[in-house]
Amino acid sequence: MNLEVCSNGVHSLRFGKITTAEVRCLMCTSAVVQFEDGSSEGNASSVEEKVLQWLRAYFSGDHQQAMTAELPPICVLKRRDGFALKVLQRLLTIKFGQTASYSEMASKCGHKNSARAVGRVVSENPAVLMIPCHRVILKSGKEGHFSGGKLDALKKALLSYEKTTVFSENNSKLVDNANM
Template identity: 35%
Template structure:
């Protein structure tokens, strides 16, 4: 079991909760109060630690990656280390989908659920891809916002509660 710490950081899409241990990140997501009604993006908002708990400082690689994603995306580098206890190297379909998305769908690109299922090795598993996206603990890093429906609709980001966030992220990546 990992000894985890967490931090809340400001970002252009609102405050993010980041959980991590010595081995890497456990999760990154927006605070629970952000939804389509409360979402007020601020492109000029810097990445700053608002608060932290636990013994381990937030990995600088995470802060640097977030800053680059929002403010200098042409210079994006490898994502921060993910804790192997969260994303193991086993062969679960869900983790395979996350790795496939991370490695094959780059900044500014989109992919349909069906295309991602095929890339992940099971062309008939579009619904399972949707489940993997819903369970993704690494918002932005494993870019589930880049997965759309085959008809071009964005789908239901965060269960349909943060579709405006998904629109914003997709637009941000098209600039």
């Protein structure tokens, strides 16, 4: 996983390698930090620490902790406007363990016939996981592609992880209540 931050927040959180073209922001001086096995190289800034805390909460297996963890500031949201910003902001409203279709997203952004445009914005999401583009699926209920089709198995695994985590917690609450 690769992370790019500046003092204003996250520029990029991606699976795979970040290219030189991707790591340059016209508005900020950014530093690229690569994460391996949950640790960063060099000294972590406060933004990087917030990202690490958020990732730990996300992968903790406790969906309540993941949902209530403070999202680090995302600089790229400050640099977007119009339809793309609406889509990215709408992505932030899809809760852990839930999904929405591209057409639902288009409607909620005020452009009901723009499912393909939603797909374009989602495919260019610079902060995967944090801006949960993996939760957008096809109207048919199938997962669809992730990262231009290169990480489809990862999308399926993330959706499964989120649903299993929520289901396990709800199931354990039912068992606890039944034993009372």
